[in-house]
Amino acid sequence: MAVIAGGALLLAGLLVFRVWSVIHTISPRAQPVDLVTLVHAQDEPGSLAWKVKHDQRINILLLGYGGPGHDGPYLTDSVMLVSIRPDTHQAIMISLPRDLWAKIPALPNNRYLMGKLNSAYAIGTDRANYPNVRNDWKTATGGGDLAAATVSQIAGQPIDYWVGIDFKAFRDVVDALGGVRVNVPTTLDDPYFPRGETTGMMHVRIDAGWQQFDAERALEYARSRETTSDFDRSRRQQLIMLAVRQRVFSLNAIPRMLALLGALQDNVRTNLRPADLRPLADLAGQIKDSDIRRVSIDTSNLLRSGFLGGQYILKPLDPSYGALHQYIANALPDRLTLAKQAPFLVQDGSRRYWLPYGIGTPASIITSLLQAEGWQATLAPPATQRVAQTQILDGSGGKAAATVAWLQRYFGGTITVVPAPASGPAVTLVLGSDFTLKTFPAPAAS
DSSP: OHHHHHHHHHHHHHHHHHHHHHHHHHOTTOOTTHHHHTTSOOOOTTSHHHHHHTTOOEEEEEEEEOOTTSSSTTSEEEEEEEEEETTTTEEEEEEOOTTBEEEEOOSSTTOOEEEEGGGHHHHHHOTTTOTTSOGGGSSTTHHHHHHHHHHHHHHTSOOOEEEEEEHHHHHHHHHHTTOEEEEESSOEEEEEEEOTTSSOEEEEEEOSEEEEEOHHHHHHHHHOOTTSOHHHHHHHHHHHHHHHHHHHHHTTOHHHHHHTHHHHTTTEEESOOHHHHHHHHHHHHTSOGGGEEEEEOSTTTTEEEEEETTEEEEEESSTTOHHHHHHHHTSSOOHHHHHTOOOEEEEEOSSOOOOGGGOOOHHHHHHHHHHHHTOOEEEOOOOSSOOSSOEEEEOSTTTTHHHHHHHHHHHOOEEEEOOOOSSSOSEEEEEOHHHHHHHSOSOOOO
C-alpha cells in the first residue's frame, strides 16, 4: 500500500511539474501560487477578477504572427485591440494595420525607433538583431510588452493584457474545435496565395455565404490579401475571431482548450496569469454576439497612405492621434445611454466637403465610425453656410436628452433647441471647423 501511495504521490508530483512547466512557458509571469488559482480565482487588487468586480475597462491586445519557420517569424500579421466594459457586457474589436508608421519605445532613456507597427513584437523578441533595447524588453514577455506599449501610445488606452499566437497554435485551436462556421460577406478569389513555406502559389476561392472552415481554410481566409487589401484582411480576421469565440462557447470547450496547453506551449505567449483565465472566460461568456462591435482603423476613416524610403506606410490624418484617442475612449457608451438613444443626422458644416486621399468627407467618416459603435447615425447633405463651431440641433423636445448629452461630451460645441422637423431624426450634429480642422488637419482637396 505504501508503494502504491508513494507511486501515486510521485505521479501527482510529475503531473503538477508538467502543468507548471507548460503554464510557465505560455505565461512567463506565472507564479507557483497560480496552480491554486486555476481553481480558485483570486480577487487581489489589479487582477482581472478585481477589474471585473470594480467595472474597470479591460483592454486586451491580440497579436498574430507566423512563428518559427516563416519569413519574419515575429512580425505581427494581425494587431487587434479588444476592449471590454464588464458591467454592461459590451466589447469592441479594433483592428490596427500592420503598416502603421509608429514610434516604438524600444530604446533606453525614453528613446524610440520609428518603424511599422508590426515590427514592435519582433524588436522585443529578437535579441540577436536588437541587442540594445531597454531592459524592460529583455524579459520573457518583452515582445508582447513592447507591442502593448506601442499600441497604448497609438490608442490612448492602457493595455492590460496581451496574447501572442502563431500560425501553428491557430491551426491547433481550430482543429481542436472541429472547425469554425463563418458567414462570408463577399467572395474571396485569390490566385496568389503562398503555398505552404515554398515560393509557389495556390488559388484560394471562398464563396460568399455560410462556410465551414477547417484550420487551413480558416488561416487562408484570415491571411489572404493579394487580391484585396490589408484592411479587408483585418475585417476577415475579426470574423474568424468571432467564429472561434462562438464555437468555444457553443461546445463549452474551455476544458478542451486547457487540454491543448501542452501542444500550444511553444506557440503562444501572454502576460495573462492563470488566475486571470477563469474570470476572463466567465466574462467573455456573458457577452452576446450582438454586443460586440467591430471597427478597422484604416484609410477609409482616420489614416492616409504614403511611402517612405520606398516602403509603403500608413500615417494618421491627425498626427497627434487625438482623433483616434477620442474615438476609442468613447467607443463603449454605457448601456443606459444606448438604450435611450435617438437617431440623429451628421452634417458637414465646415465646407471641407472632400478630404484628400479619396476617403470622403468628415461627416461621412464620423457617421461610419459612430455606426460601428452602435449609434443610429445617418449622413445628411452638407450645410449651406460655413459653421465655425460645432452645433447640436435638438428638435426632440427633450426626448433625446441622453443622446444629445453624449454628442456634446464627444464633439463639444453648442446645443441649440430648434422646432421639431416634419419627418426624420429630430437631432442633427453639425460638424464645424473647430472639429474638422483638428480631426482632419490635412489640407482640403482643391
